[in-house]
Amino acid sequence: MSKELRMRVADEVAKIVLLEEEAPETCKKAMAALPLKGNLIHAKIAGKEFFFKAPFFCDPENQVQAQQAGNIGYYDGANSICVFYEAEPGIGTVNLFARITENLSGIQKEGEKGWKKQGAMIEIYE
């Protein structure tokens, strides 16, 4: 059974599932750092993506460039947790370690808002 967590972005709460088999180290580090808290920064070049800072380093695993809507990855170069709210061809690789399984539409709404005004509170928690 895959581990399920919640992700809150402003007032929207989504259910996410960890990809523990594909990205065991990233999942382990994310779990150890729960609750992960930060503020929404919108991607400036990569399209429909927002991210926030992760308080850890993690080596590459399950590297993915082309993203599906709802993918959640870890980008080591900036210690960021990246949330792709639409499909994107990608401009770099991330450790794909989780996926949104419920309320993607709510997260998409917050992503669009974040393009105009950054800083919404984000939290990933059990």
Next chain:
Amino acid sequence: MYGLVEEVRKKREEIWVNEPQEVKASFLTAKGSGDSTFFPCLYGDFEARACHHALYTLRQTLRNGGVDFQTIMLMTQNSLRNYLPYLSWPGLHDSEKFIKDVAEELTTIDSENEFIQLLEELALYVGRLNFWIDQSMPWYELIQAYEAAGASDHK
């Protein structure tokens, strides 16, 4: 044993969830040419990001091997000192003092593993500082103004 690393971690944790006062103050008081806060804040944003990348690269180089950590230590010390003016100009004086103090104390570390931990905590600190500044920049309005000025036609 891990005195300096713990000190940096503590400082990093202080700014992780709560916006540092110096960032709020910077957007209100930093003055550049034309009496505007724009460029000091922009420099603060870009240079904090560049400092993160420099520290990330130093950490990666040390982990990859082929270079002794005394050399990386000296490079780190010089890199941190070189970034100090870019923290000063936007008025990020708390971070400026903190980074200056850390640069002076680097030589107290005598193991490679501990130094990697220090580089990680420092990178996380300046990276988080960068994100606090980035989220406060009115990017959307700046993009609208940039496009309206026909900047994309200036090739």
